Amino acid sequence: MDRNENVNITLIGAGTIGLSFAAFHLAHLPSPSQLTIYDTRPDLARYIQETLPNFYSGKDISSTILKINVVSSLEDAVRNATIIQESGPENLDIKRKLWAQVEYHAPKDSLLWTSTSGIPASHQSRDMSDKTRLLVVHPYNPPHIMPLLELVPSPSTSDTVIQRTKAFWESHHRTPIHIKRETTGFVANRLAFALLREAIHLVSEGVVSVSELDKIVENSMGPRWAVAGPFKSYHAGGGAAGLEGFFGNIGQTVQNCWDDAGQVNVGEGWEKGVFDMAKDEYGTVDTEERDRITRRILQVIQEEKMGKVYGDVEPSSS
Template structure:
């Protein structure tokens, strides 16, 4: 890839998200030696050698994994880093202790990012001397493919950190969105989990099966929302009158659905039936196929939008 960067990036944690970020950063750095990875697992080298290559497709340049720095201590991992990105366990105590130690050893101008799915920066930074440094940078899985990064500051996070982080991702053709205040689950997951809750209800009530519901999403709102989000989609659906026209036409149906959803309590006992159905219908999902299709969908959308922009 062109425009390789000369940065020192440290990743903490080598789960799915951590290694996905590793794959992304490696495609933008001048050399794998600019990436340092720290994890307490005893078989770290073997784990990376066996797992990291799976995040690259056949068209990517060969990866020399041996050039990646594997740190044996947190101090050694962060002492010269420009960016420190944590993708560790979703455990507040672990993250609080981690960031306090990172702060003691990292350069004063290093960017400190947490990839947490739901623990706010204001809680993670409680033991830090300078709480202005920490920012949640929440990806959408898998982050080496998906463009979205939710930038979720605490009330203490400095604007300079937010702007530097936003500039970093925009320069790499990603879509960083500044979430204006901390809220449970941030934004993308709240939207996704609202749909998941309704999906669980519909399957539990015997309206559709797990695979049928997935097929409905994949063949309707999935591709639609890849082109335009819900506001833009329904604004277009209202014709010349826009979103107001849409609600004027079928607003009562929308309200009826909202009222019905408000009365729904998925309660207890749904887990086993739905878990078993998903396992029976899907087994182990082929994430390689998922990634190939996702890349192609995003490429087509990008090409079409850029083409439409050139025609204006």
């Protein structure tokens, strides 16, 4: 699917993820493509007018909002859609009923995407006649900024759906990754939650505070992993011998850390101390600052990888 191809995109669900996707699509839709938003909330049009500007850092987007087709009927929302992207509640019963209705009213060749964080497509599609059509397209929040989309098919999802979806996101300079089989939490969240679990263990054991642990990540693996993931990073860390050399050098230390990893579980009593520490340290996080800095980091990485130099200031020789 070419980025210049006219498409009619319908977003089901106008929560944080849904409106973040709306901000992305509005910036990339070629004319005369159409963006439609459907949600069951009775004040949908007013809610969009009040909330969507938050994704544009205070810019006046009144003319942009006028381009959105706001509807109160699911049938009207999907009737002429090329792409239908659902970002509703994480509730299996709701999603199963929804997709059966969408399938009945939508065009036979429209792409059906669910932005779920953890409910497999195979579970959601049980009431569908054609289970080959549904695909998980899981973003990394916020999707109007973060490039990653995890494409997680069910065993029934057709390869054509996967390839059409991948082509759409690649044509819009995003990074769609085909996850080969359904697994709990997919991949990005599994990696993030593994780090979160060890972070909670270290804080609850009194090794470091919440803010100290965040500073460690922000000043070490955070910037490094923005440039190279763990395999590439540690492959580089092994020098000429690569990843094998890395494990040859400090493999026992790695194993000792794995053996000593924290086994904290939700509901075991650590929550109040960690939650209170985070609240005292950060209060309400300024997500506009987070998004502004994240945009800049991604821009610099893209510029460097493309081999381009921007601006008039030459690098310092010191």
